[in-house]
Amino acid sequence: MSSPGVSGPRGAVLGVVGAVVLCALVATFVVTSSTGAGTFVLAAIGVASVAGMVWGCLVHRPRPLVAWWLLVAAGVGFLAGSAVRPWSLARSGAAHYLVDVLSLSGYLALLIALVKLARAHGGLRREVLCDVLIAGSAGALAAVQHLVVPLTLLPGRSVATSVVAAVYPLVDVLLVCLVIDLLFAAPRRRSYQLMLAAVIALLAGDVWYAAWGVRGELLPPLVVSTPFVAAYLLITAAALHPSQRRDAPAGARVADAWSWRRLVLLSVSLGALVLLLAISPAGGGSPLTRWAGVVTVALVLALLLLRAVSAVNGQARARALLAHRASHDPLTDLPNRDVLRQQLAELTAQAPAGQGRHWLFYVDLDGFKRVNDTRGHHAGDELLQVTGARLREIAGSGGTVARLAGDEFVVLAGGDEARMREIADRLVRELARPVRVAGTDAVVTASVGVSAVRSSAQTAMREADTAMYQAKKDGRGQWLLFDATMRSDQGAAVELELHLRHAVDEEALSCAYQLIVDIGTGRPVGAEALLRWERPLAGPVSPVEFVPLLEETGLINRVGLATLRRALLQLARWREQGLVDHDFRMSVNVAPRQLLDPAFADLVRAALAEAGVEGGSLILEITESSVLADSEVVMDTLLALRRMGIGLAVDDFGTGYSALSYLRTLPVTRVKIDRSFVANLGEDSGSDEALVRAVVAVSAALGLGVTAEGIETDAQREILRRLAVRHGQGWLWARAADAETVGAVLASWSRRALR
Structure with a gap:
């Protein structure tokens, strides 16, 4: 240099x-x-x-x-x-x-x-x-x-x-x-x-x-x-x-x-x-x-x-190069979707059925998004290149490998049903081997959908895609051969995504708020904004079902920012009504994709200014995969948020793959213990209580606050109070509700404080 x-x-x-x-x-x-x-x-x-x-x-x-x-x-x-x-x-x-x-x-x-x-x-x-x-x-x-x-x-x-x-x-x-x-x-x-x-x-x-x-x-x-x-x-x-x-x-x-x-x-x-x-x-x-x-x-x-x-x-070389670039993926140098469709069209237009058989393998990498978010796009590109090389080896000289988009690949190969099963098994096995990227090993699996190439290229692609989604739904890391029963399930998934997109465009997603309280007194000290969706003619849809879909479709940036602005404006209204003081904090969840946006900190600053709320009254809850991201953009964003006084809480701590020692190097201010560890508190094994005790001890040594989620019984509350956990949330005090209902609870506490 x-x-x-x-x-x-x-x-x-x-x-x-x-x-x-x-x-x-x-x-x-x-x-x-x-x-x-x-x-x-x-x-x-x-x-x-x-x-x-x-x-x-x-x-x-x-x-x-x-x-x-x-x-x-x-x-x-x-x-x-x-x-x-x-x-x-x-x-x-x-x-x-x-x-x-x-x-x-x-x-x-x-x-x-x-x-x-x-x-x-x-x-x-x-x-x-x-x-x-x-x-x-x-x-x-x-x-x-x-x-x-x-x-x-x-x-x-x-x-x-x-x-x-x-x-x-x-x-x-x-x-x-x-x-x-x-x-x-x-x-x-x-x-x-x-x-x-x-x-x-x-x-x-x-x-x-x-x-x-x-x-x-x-x-x-x-x-x-x-x-x-x-x-x-x-x-x-x-x-x-x-x-x-x-x-x-x-x-x-x-x-x-x-x-x-x-x-x-x-x-x-x-x-x-x-x-x-x-x-x-x-x-x-x-x-x-x-x-x-x-x-x-x-x-x-x-x-x-x-x-x-x-x-x-x-x-002539320039024309050949342009033609190659137009028909091949620039990252992996694999043929693209257009070349694949052309080959499929030629196959279906050849000899009558029964004189040969070809199979389409639709490959999607499970966990690729995690590698991309936590280790950066360069590591994701390396992983895709290695995947392309492995697919070429599996397909052999007689097969075709194409990259469609993102982490989606297609293998086209000929042979009988035994050959098809051999290729499918090998795809799942070989793609699960660790890949050395960014100086460390990354492990992903593959969900593979298989279809026979029969009437048309479009039908073969649709059927293989449907089988792949079914393989993901059934547990990932496996392959499935398309059958007619999958068609209705895939249609339902497509319809769900379509309705979700309409809901986002029409701003039909709403916010519910769950109070966070002082475990010793039950006094509300904050609230967490939770996204909710009421699907027309179908009723409420679980966030576990639609939030991952928001992340997959890339809508999470837009929805996440709208949720943040709505929550801050609601906090400002509660203040104007005299229901909360300036020590009351609003917690909002942030997706990993949002932290990868270099402009995210500026967007948060603008939302705070719009609501007239200071940064110290906001806590952003981020997942372990976000804070452990090997990305300068993520770390710069977190530091910029901390400079605004915004608190950073590690949500669902203990369910990921991090260690307590990581908290020492990250600019977080709070740890939220996942409900799965709170639910078993008081049982004979005592393992969850030991884990909570360890989290509290390390957090206290590092000057971090601790919040426990999913508290439902007095016994759980008493154990957490004894372990020096100050804040908690759960059905023991209140379920997530709309702003008006939560406002009534806050008003009750306000009147009690005045008395």
């Missing part, structure tokens, strides 16, 4: 100061008339430019960072080459070429940096390289015709010196093409536009320099260095531009090989090549010039052919 960059007001001030210094140096260079002073100022500009590039890397931390450090290295190479140029050109032998070694090292670093930037933004495809080489070929021919050959004709000038001088413009052409490709990939980056201008300035400077070389001058006037000054300025501006911040949008996109931008670049390159072949430069009749033209034309034709073939193949 990279270290954080320099930022803040200090970084901004230093950046402004550096820019002012650099501009002052440029102004001095422009107005100076002394060669010695101008050379010194040019060197100072180079040093300031390199310092600016370093500062840009430290402040913005652009990505990929190595590419920008290579640009710094390029600046150092150019600066070193400028420093030794007068001394090097005055020497002979290897020392004469030291300036070129340093300068070309800078160009090499710049070339590698641009390649890395282009690759990071999705550029440099094969056809792009062809475009770059075609443009480079035109530049090479221009260099040979107008620089290399004329330089070789100069008296006393070695061929090596002439060739090296001609390399610079050629490299500049390649750099310009690379930056143009980079702009095609990231057109909204202003820093890359500045970089293109810098490379064009380098090209202008090198061509100007080479032109003076053709005139026989190795050290041209200082004015020839003006484009290099501009290049220094522009590359520094690119490094310091805000678009280089690592959190800035890259805007990356890969231009198509036949896009108008690429075609314009290609046309300009080919036009330049035709123009070069048509004109007659000095020495145009030399064999070197003629062979350079022949080789360039042959190379360009080969590159054009390669480009066309690559582009066509690329289009």
Whole structure:
């Protein structure tokens, strides 16, 4: 992980100061008339430019960072080459070429940096390289015709010196093409536009320099260095531009090989090549010039052919990839529902019945939601991928595995009834094996519904789905073969979900309230809001039946928030009526899915503000699976709720898979002992009493409150009072009732307190 960059007001001030210094140096260079002073100022500009590039890397931390450090290295190479140029050109032998070694090292670093930037933004495809080489070929021919050959004709000038001088413009052409490709990939980056201008300035400077070389001058006037000054300025501006911040949008996109931008670049390159072949430069009749033209034309034709073939193949690959993505699940790479339906349609349209048999296995993972909620979606994705791999292995080469949605899969396989039973048994057995996800083992089971593929694909899917739901209803972790008796049961389940959706849309769900009391005195200290549903023509529906359905359908977020708002408004009304004081607390249940919503804490804050109730008067009851969720979102939400003063109670404690020691690390304030442990208090075994005693002891040590649920007898109350449990709720005091009935009870207690 990279270290954080320099930022803040200090970084901004230093950046402004550096820019002012650099501009002052440029102004001095422009107005100076002394060669010695101008050379010194040019060197100072180079040093300031390199310092600016370093500062840009430290402040913005652009990505990929190595590419920008290579640009710094390029600046150092150019600066070193400028420093030794007068001394090097005055020497002979290897020392004469030291300036070129340093300068070309800078160009090499710049070339590698641009390649890395282009690759990071999705550029440099094969056809792009062809475009770059075609443009480079035109530049090479221009260099040979107008620089290399004329330089070789100069008296006393070695061929090596002439060739090296001609390399610079050629490299500049390649750099310009690379930056143009980079702009095609990231057109909204202003820093890359500045970089293109810098490379064009380098090209202008090198061509100007080479032109003076053709005139026989190795050290041209200082004015020839003006484009290099501009290049220094522009590359520094690119490094310091805000678009280089690592959190800035890259805007990356890969231009198509036949896009108008690429075609314009290609046309300009080919036009330049035709123009070069048509004109007659000095020495145009030399064999070197003629062979350079022949080789360039042959190379360009080969590159054009390669480009066309690559582009066509690329289009074919892209179409194949799009077709694959459209027909396969992106997470598991399994065929999707459309592919499955097509295969089922082909099977049912084939040979007459009796000439072959295929079976459809509808697989649903039991407990997948718990893994997703407690360990995060990344762990859930890992589990789905492992499940897909296991299903492929079970189905074999002759079967088909598809993922429909979520944790639902389908296996299509052929064979007789014995083969069907073998596959179904193996599905249940193999999917029950532990899966290593997020560093721990996760165990889920599978409910599998099986149907024979007969008349239509739709019928087979419906029957297998019905059998799967029946397997879940009968206990999960098993498989069932569809039979006609299941059809009516599935219809009832579908009807129940439909009616529940209508009830949610029409706000037909209601709230009942059960009082929470002081066990010693029976005085109400709070109330728990409980969701109720009166189904038309069917009567009350148990929360055990419809709440899980709310969670499965994703309606729980909407219903849970509405219940919270209703409960807080009711608490505010009881306060206005003088029935309760500010120590009276309202408890509301929260589903795990709600805690996974990053906006949940803000929604709760808004509900409190709407009702005019402070956070300390609200207790949110959460399940063990919620508070044990290995999710940063859940933990951040719980901490945000605690900062508002809201109490957090672990509901039905002891029925999950947690340990008492977990309470030490969780931001909860209260534990609610499940009714299943309260119901057996006073029996001979004493095991439940020991458990309650342990919960109370640990809670007291951690400063947590304790509430017991489901108290129905005086004996249970007395044992709990003796065990120092302060708060309880149950039928011994009051059943859950509507707000008006509970209000009457509260009014009675209020009058008693006044007396």
